[in-house]
Amino acid sequence: MADKIKDAKIIFVVGGPGSGKGTQCEKVVAKYGYTHLSSGDLLRAEVASGSERGKTLQAIMQKGELVPLDTVLDMIKDAMIAKVDVSKGFLIDGYPREVKQGEEFEKKIGAPCLLLYIDAKGETMVKRLMKRGETSGRSDDNEETIKKRLDLYYKATEPVIAFYSSRGIVRKIDSELPVDEVFGHVAKAIDGLK
Ligand SMILES: Nc1ncnc2c1ncn2[C@@H]1O[C@H](COP(=O)(O)OP(=O)(O)O)[C@@H](O)[C@H]1O
Ligand SMILES: Nc1ncnc2c1ncn2[C@H]1C[C@H](O)[C@@H](COP(=O)(O)OP(=O)(O)O)O1
Numbered sequence: 246m247a248d249k250i251k252d253a254k255i256i257f258v259v260g261g262p263g264s265g266k267g268t269q270c271e272k273v274v275a276k277y278g279y280t281h282l283s284s285g286d287l288l289r290a291e292v293a294s295g296s297e298r299g300k301t302l303q304a305i306m307q308k309g310e311l312v313p314l315d316t317v318l319d320m321i322k323d324a325m326i327a328k329v330d331v332s333k334g335f336l337i338d339g340y341p342r343e344v345k346q347g348e349e350f351e352k353k354i355g356a357p358c359l360l361l362y363i364d365a366k367g368e369t370m371v372k373r374l375m376k377r378g379e380t381s382g383r384s385d386d387n388e389e390t391i392k393k394r395l396d397l398y399y400k401a402t403e404p405v406i407a408f409y410s411s412r413g414i415v416r417k418i419d420s421e422l423p424v425d426e427v428f429g430h431v432a433k434a435i436d437g438l439k
């Protein structure tokens with residue numbers, strides 16, 4: 246089992262809050278049939294279950310902070326194991342959020358073949374999240390938490406991109422464009438994989 250996930254095709258999808266990671270991943274699923282695993286979605290499912298662990302997670306997410314690395318990595322690993330026999334590839338959305346998360350993922354699971362860097366301006370991300378907040382019901386889509394998430398993104402997550410750039414697997418995607426045009430560039434990056 247461990248060998249199977251090590252050999253799986255793994256794509257990291259990294260970008261700021263509201264950059265459009267989830268939107269693009271949905272389109273990749275539709276075209277390529279990959280398995281989409283969003284760390285945020287996995288965490289929100291745990292919160293929705295009403296478990297004690299979920300309550301602790303909810304408090305952290307509402308503040309715009311990162312939940313403990315082991316919690317999120319275990320969730321992703323379990324979800325990958327559950328799908329590895331039927332999956333053509335994995336889109337890991339919202340992870341790694343710091344360099345340490347990338348290092349631990351590679352120790353426990355395997356190496357990514359591609360990192361899609363979904364790039365939008367801070368101002369654009371804030372606008373999109375405020376709009377999303379009108380209907381998302383997410384307790385972190387409010388002005389105060391958005392600001393904290395953005396600060397944390399620049400501080401903790403942007404270094405992830407530099408870390409993987411040296412390996413030549415980063416494809417930067419301009420996410421200021423309309424959704425379908427962004428997807429055109431995403432598809433080109435995926436088609437470039439052997
Ligand atoms: N290219 C785009 N142009 C305009 N709006 C977009 C674009 N990509 C995403 N959005 C909108 O921005 C919001 C955040 O997108 P989402 O995919 O949830 O981002 P993330 O998963 O990175 O937080 C959503 O409301 C989405 O509809
Ligand atoms: N890899 C990770 N490590 C730690 N916390 C994470 C995490 N992924 C998600 N979280 C927590 C903190 C985030 O502020 C919150 C929402 O994450 P998300 O749904 O990926 O946000 P978004 O798609 O808007 O970028 O969940």
Ligand SMILES: [Mg+2]
Binds near residue numbers: 266283285339
């Ligand atoms: Mg998302």
